[in-house]
Amino acid sequence: MDNSDCYYYEHSWKTKLRLLGRQMRKLLATLGPMKLRRRRAGYTKIETEDEQQGWRETRSTFPPSLLSFMPLDRIFVDREPDGIEVLREWETEKRYRVMDASGESLFTAVEESSACARCCLGKCRSWDFHVLDKNRREVxxxxxxxxxxxCCFPCCLQRVTVHTDRGELLGSVTQNWNVWRPSYTIRDAADVPVLLMKGPICLCCGGEVDFLIKSIDKQHGVGVITKKWSGLAREFFKDGNSFGLGFPVDLDVKIKAVLLGACFLVDFVYFEEQSNMKRLSKPI
Known part of the structure; x- marks a missing residue:
């Protein structure tokens, strides 16, 4: 190979590199500058996807105060009886103790409502529940x-909203009009339906009462809220209800928190009247 051939091949190789560089620059100009999304300070980002479980894929950012919900797939909610309320016809603010599967206390929920509303409006009253951690900080x-x-009139259906300690909306529980059985929709912060919750037709019988939680298409079972039966003597004399709440461990922690709010609502709407009857049956 003489010098002229070497010059030709070298020139051709450099030309191809220049053409390749031009094509790469055009491609980058078409795509535009890449933008990196910064994480919000103090927040943790998780991504989960499981289409077979029946709930939609979740990409959520949540405050660190909700990290306690991440490893949980079951929690137990026990309404704490108040001594004055048990002995007298006096409606006091409710308190709940939230525990994990091992019985360790996670949170304490304390009702905030007016004395007039508790005495005059009963279970229909408005309230705020402050959920506190072990250090008495609001979560x-x-x-x-x-x-x-x-349930006969659809103009005033039940609704609760769940917020963080900073006031950020996590989701809501809204009642669906149904004269036969309890029916609710679990919604996220954007008011998009995420899950459905349905209770039994009859709630007056003894034994455990299950409120089934299903996917929005009703094809998959996701969880359950169970009102525990503590025995006849304890149910009659103890002014307190116990609930079990089960859900997938990889469910969005925001929805887990909303389901805890649904548990409070279920107790007030369907079992508060039974507690009042037990209290009124006691001699003064």
Whole structure:
């Protein structure tokens, strides 16, 4: 190979490199500058996807106060009886103890409502529940406005909203009009339906009462809220209800918090009247 051939091949190789460089620059100009999304300070980002479980893919950012919900697939909610309320016809603010599967206390939920509303409106009253951690710091706030308890009129259906300690909306639980059985929709912060919750037709029988939680298309079972039966003597004399709440461990922690608010709502709407009857049956 003489010098002229070497010059030709070298020139051809450099030309191809220049053409390739031009094509790469055009491609980058078409795509535009890449933007990196910064994480919000103090927040943790998770991504989960499981289309077979029946709930939609979740990409959520949540405050660190909700990290306690991440490893949980079951929690137990126990309404703490108040000594004055048990002995007298005096409606006091409710308190709940939230525990994990091992019985370790996670949170304490304390009701905030007026004495006039508790005495005059009963279970229809408006309230705020402050969910506190072990250090007495507020983690969640569950709010409910005044609502009539009758299922015959669709003009005043039940609704609770769940917020962080900073007031950020996590989601809501809204009642669906149904004269036969309890029916609710679990919604996220954007008011998009995420899950459905349905209770039994009859709630007056003894034994455990299950409120089934399903996917929005009703094809998959996602969880359950169970009102525990503690035995006849304890159910009659103890002014307190116990609930079990089960859900997938990889469910969005925001929806887990909303389901805890649904547990409070279920107790007030369907089992508060039974507690009042037990209290009124006691001699003064």
């Amino acid at each position: 969640l706030r569950v709010r409910r406005a005044f609502r009539c308890a009758s």
